[in-house]
Amino acid sequence: MELVQIQRRLVDYTKSLFMEGFLDAQFLQLQQLQDDSNPDFVFEVVSLFFEDSEKLLNELTIALDQPNVDFKKIDSHVHQLKGSSSSIGAQRVKNACIAFRNYCDVQNIEGCLTCLQQVKQECYLVKNKFETLFRLEQQIMASGGSVPTTELGF
Amino acid sequence: MDSCNCIEPQWPPDDLLMKYQYISDFFIALAYFSIPLELIYFVKKSAVFPYRWVLVQFGAFIVLCGATHLINLWTFTMHTRTVAMVMTTAKVFTAVVSCATALMLVHIIPDLLSVKTRELFLKNKAAELDREMGLIRTQEETGRHVRMLTHEIRSTLDRHTILKTTLVELGRTLALEECALWMPTRTGLELQLSYTLRQQNPVGYTVPIHLPVINQVFSSSHAVKISPNCPVARIRPAGKYMPGEVVAVRVPLLHLSNFQINDWPELSTKRYALMVLMLPSDSARQWHVHELELVEVVADQVAVALSHAAILEESMRARDLLMEQNVALDLARREAETAIRARNDFLAVMNHEMRTPMHAIIALSSLLQETELTPEQRLMVETILKSSNLLSTLINDVLDLSRLEDGSLQLDLGTFNLFAVFREVLNLIKPIASVKKLHVSLNLAPDLPEYAIGDEKHLMQTILNVVGNAVKFSKEGSISITAIVAKSELLRDSRTPEFFPVPSDNHFYLRVQVKESGVGISPQDIPKLFTKFAQTQSMATRNSGGSGLGLAICKRFVNLMEGHIWIESDGLGKGCTAIFMVKLGIPERLNEPKLPLMPKVPTNHGPTAFPGLKVLVMDENGVSRMVTKGLLVHLGCDVTMVSSSEECLHVVSHEHKVVFMDVCVPGMDGYEVAIRINEKFTKRHERPIIVALTGNTDKVTKENCMRVGMDGVILKPVSLDKMRSVLTDLLEHRVLFEAI
Numbered sequence: 001m002e003l004v005q006i007q008r009r010l011v012d013y014t015k016s017l018f019m020e021g022f023l024d025a026q027f028l029q030l031q032q033l034q035d036d037s038n039p040d041f042v043f044e045v046v047s048l049f050f051e052d053s054e055k056l057l058n059e060l061t062i063a064l065d066q067p068n069v070d071f072k073k074i075d076s077h078v079h080q081l082k083g084s085s086s087s088i089g090a091q092r093v094k095n096a097c098i099a100f101r102n103y104c105d106v107q108n109i110e111g112c113l114t115c116l117q118q119v120k121q122e123c124y125l126v127k128n129k130f131e132t133l134f135r136l137e138q139q140i141m142a143s144g145g146s147v148p149t150t151e152l153g154f
Numbered sequence: 155m156d157s158c159n160c161i162e163p164q165w166p167p168d169d170l171l172m173k174y175q176y177i178s179d180f181f182i183a184l185a186y187f188s189i190p191l192e193l194i195y196f197v198k199k200s201a202v203f204p205y206r207w208v209l210v211q212f213g214a215f216i217v218l219c220g221a222t223h224l225i226n227l228w229t230f231t232m233h234t235r236t237v238a239m240v241m242t243t244a245k246v247f248t249a250v251v252s253c254a255t256a257l258m259l260v261h262i263i264p265d266l267l268s269v270k271t272r273e274l275f276l277k278n279k280a281a282e283l284d285r286e287m288g289l290i291r292t293q294e295e296t297g298r299h300v301r302m303l304t305h306e307i308r309s310t311l312d313r314h315t316i317l318k319t320t321l322v323e324l325g326r327t328l329a330l331e332e333c334a335l336w337m338p339t340r341t342g343l344e345l346q347l348s349y350t351l352r353q354q355n356p357v358g359y360t361v362p363i364h365l366p367v368i369n370q371v372f373s374s375s376h377a378v379k380i381s382p383n384c385p386v387a388r389i390r391p392a393g394k395y396m397p398g399e400v401v402a403v404r405v406p407l408l409h410l411s412n413f414q415i416n417d418w419p420e421l422s423t424k425r426y427a428l429m430v431l432m433l434p435s436d437s438a439r440q441w442h443v444h445e446l447e448l449v450e451v452v453a454d455q456v457a458v459a460l461s462h463a464a465i466l467e468e469s470m471r472a473r474d475l476l477m478e479q480n481v482a483l484d485l486a487r488r489e490a491e492t493a494i495r496a497r498n499d500f501l502a503v504m505n506h507e508m509r510t511p512m513h514a515i516i517a518l519s520s521l522l523q524e525t526e527l528t529p530e531q532r533l534m535v536e537t538i539l540k541s542s543n544l545l546s547t548l549i550n551d552v553l554d555l556s557r558l559e560d561g562s563l564q565l566d567l568g569t570f571n572l573f574a575v576f577r578e579v580l581n582l583i584k585p586i587a588s589v590k591k592l593h594v595s596l597n598l599a600p601d602l603p604e605y606a607i608g609d610e611k612h613l614m615q616t617i618l619n620v621v622g623n624a625v626k627f628s629k630e631g632s633i634s635i636t637a638i639v640a641k642s643e644l645l646r647d648s649r650t651p652e653f654f655p656v657p658s659d660n661h662f663y664l665r666v667q668v669k670e671s672g673v674g675i676s677p678q679d680i681p682k683l684f685t686k687f688a689q690t691q692s693m694a695t696r697n698s699g700g701s702g703l704g705l706a707i708c709k710r711f712v713n714l715m716e717g718h719i720w721i722e723s724d725g726l727g728k729g730c731t732a733i734f735m736v737k738l739g740i741p742e743r744l745n746e747p748k749l750p751l752m753p754k755v756p757t758n759h760g761p762t763a764f765p766g767l768k769v770l771v772m773d774e775n776g777v778s779r780m781v782t783k784g785l786l787v788h789l790g791c792d793v794t795m796v797s798s799s800e801e802c803l804h805v806v807s808h809e810h811k812v813v814f815m816d817v818c819v820p821g822m823d824g825y826e827v828a829i830r831i832n833e834k835f836t837k838r839h840e841r842p843i844i845v846a847l848t849g850n851t852d853k854v855t856k857e858n859c860m861r862v863g864m865d866g867v868i869l870k871p872v873s874l875d876k877m878r879s880v881l882t883d884l885l886e887h888r889v890l891f892e893a894i
Binding site for chain 2: 004008011025026029030032033035037038041044045048049052080082083084085086087088
């Protein structure tokens with residue numbers, strides 16, 4: 001049945017995201033919080049994340065362009081980004097943020113710029129992944145099925 | 155013969171006789187004069203002559219007699235009238251004095267005689283007193299010797315020293331030639347020479363114990379003189395002419411058991427040692443009574459001292475033994491502890507390692523089942539699932555049992571529906587029973603309460619196990635399950651005398667009886683049923699598929715529930731009955747519909763764990779704020795969100811039970827907020843619980859949180875379960891200091 005196929009594909013896709021390190025266990029927690037009283041919880045949180053991250057990334061770009069780089073401000077932004085990404089389980093973004101912070105601590109502008117690029121890249125990637133995920137879910141919901149919960153004993 | 159007294163003393167030739175008379179008179183006179191002189195001389199010398207007056211008289215008498223005889227000299231020849239006058243005067247005087255003396259002597263001589271007798275008497279008395287003195291002196295010396303000997307003997311508790319000292323001192327005191335001690339051998343049939351005085355190392359002479367002379371000595375409590383030729387006395391090389399006298403005395407060897415508390419030690423002991431004492435040879439010494447007495451006393455003292463020494467040895471030995479045992483026990487205990495620790499470590503590791511792959515296998519197999527499969531594949535997957543479920547159960551059983559034995563398993567108490575448990579068991583067992591064509595019936599007593607407080611999961615496991623066994627081992631027939639409330643008469647079962655259940659107002663005893671008419675069990679196998687891993691022959695022949703742990707685990711659970719389980723069987727082929735009793739609590743009367751909503755501690759998979767709990771969340775980061783809110787809403791809390799410290803202080807009120815604040819954001823001082831909140835709410839019970847959310851696990855953060863008076867720290871990201879347990883802990887204890 002097609003529904004079953006889509007469901008299977010969703011499960012496989014989710015698993016692959018975990019395998020590739022895009023997502024970690026925190027994402028599962030988010031999924032658990034989604035229930036009948038809160039059906040779009042995950043979607044809302046992820047959307048909020050991307051809004052926030054876009055704003056933050058813009059700020060970071062501007063800040064690093066300045067002649068006198070304010071590392072404190074950069075650090076605080078990166079901290080925010082790190083917090084948000086770890087809240088939704090975007091593992092690779094979080095790791096990139098950690099690296100970014102290290103360069104920030106030693107006030108290495110070159111390093112910071114590299115990291116910024118990396119963070120942007122990761123955010124972009126994970127955004128795409130999420131979009132695919134949500135599309136699959138929508139398809140399932142449209143076909144009248146229920147989204148299978150990811151259960152991994154790993 | 156009166157001869158004429160001529161002037162000229164001429165000797166007539168025929169008067170030879172006259173001549174002789176003349177000479178004799180002369181000598182007589184001489185003697186008579188010298189005697190008083192001697193008397194005077196000697197009396198003057200001696201001091202004690204009481205009769206001087208008599209002596210004077212006597213002297214006078216003698217002098218006068220002498221004078222008379224002297225004057226007689228002149229009368230042989232012709233003499234003048236003067237001489238005759240002198241002579242006459244002398245004679246008269248002599249006569250007077252002699253008569254006086256004679257008269258005096260009549261009085262004096264008896265006196266003198268009595269002096270003599272008195273002297274004799276005194277001499278005898280003196281001799282007697284001397285003898286007595288000698289006796290007393292010897293006695294006193296004996297006493298002194300005894301005291302000294304006793305002191306020497308009793309001053310040591312070492313057996314050898316005691317005996318050696320005895321012999322040495324006795325030898326010295328009595329000036330013995332040889333002194334020997336013969337001890338009975340272990341067999342008691344011989345006496346062995348153990349100690350001697352003069353010989354340094356007595357070679358082991360032995361003498362049979364039943365010699366008549368030895369019997370004689372043993373049967374008397376006194377020292378007995380024995381012949382120097384008897385075997386016990388012949389220990390020195392012969393060569394002396396006259397061996398000295400020999401005396402032997404028995405030394406009772408007392409045992410601890412001879413000293414009763416109330417009675418004096420009865421000498422019912424048959425064990426004696428023999429002490430032999432020999433006087434020096436070639437001396438004329440004999441054994442005196444006081445010496446024998448000394449020997450007897452010493453023998454008694456030695457007996458007592460030896461028994462003391464024996465007691466001491468005994469207690470030292472016991473103490474050494476105890477110490478050894480202590481050390482060994484300690485070692486064994488430590489080894490056991492090490493073993494237990496090792497086992498626990500092993501189990502802990504295996505727990506995780508075994509369950510993880512099991513979980514993966516089961517999960518993925520069940521997922522596989524959901525997919526499209528050919529019938530063959532489906533069969534294969536089902537088999538895999540069944541086997542892995544079995545394996546999982548086995549692993550759980552083993553781990554449960556070991557946790558049970560450790561005592562680390564605790565009952566999960568909660569209120570549950572008792573009827574539902576039985577119905578569930580029935581439902582689970584019906585399919586299998588119908589396959590085996592067994593009829594299962596359930597009887598619940600009318601007074602059985604519907605709800606009870608206890609560990610539902612384990613109770614069900616127990617009932618299931620017991621019923622499952624019944625089904626497993628019945629080939630045909632019926633199985634009946636009966637559940638009643640145990641009354642006090644029934645409570646005292648004759649088969650379990652050590653089990654005294656006491657029902658009270660809050661508890662009742664549930665008695666479940668499962669009767670099956672199957673193959674039965676022989677009575678000697680019944681105790682083995684409850685031991686781990688033991689399977690009887692009859693059980694092993696069936697492919698029971700069990701590990702043999704089931705009943706053992708049931709027993710442990712039943713014991714935990716303060717109950718008892720046992721199996722009765724009338725023998726092989728007559729079926730058997732399994733009965734168990736457990737203690738369950740009676741729930742308080744509550745409205746029935748509210749019951750399911752009562753929060754079960756600690757885990758609750760229902761959505762509303764903390765209904766209506768007012769919570770304040772402060773976090774600058776929008777995403778993380780939203781996630782935290784989602785978590786708490788999911789748990790049923792009423793969440794207020796703020797994004798800055800001013801807002802937080804503004805909004806916080808005593809209605810908020812918990813405040814979650816993010817403290818790792820630089821630029822916003824969560825600590826400051828905590829301090830302000832503390833200041834705002836002075837009373838402790840009004841103050842909300844403050845919990846910090848942080849991404850830092852370092853000590854500094856923790857210390858800072860503690861310093862400002864926060865109640866807990868949680869590490870982000872928080873999982874649902876963690877949040878749930880944190881809230882539970884917090885609300886229960888008002889303090890939680892690590893949920894990291």
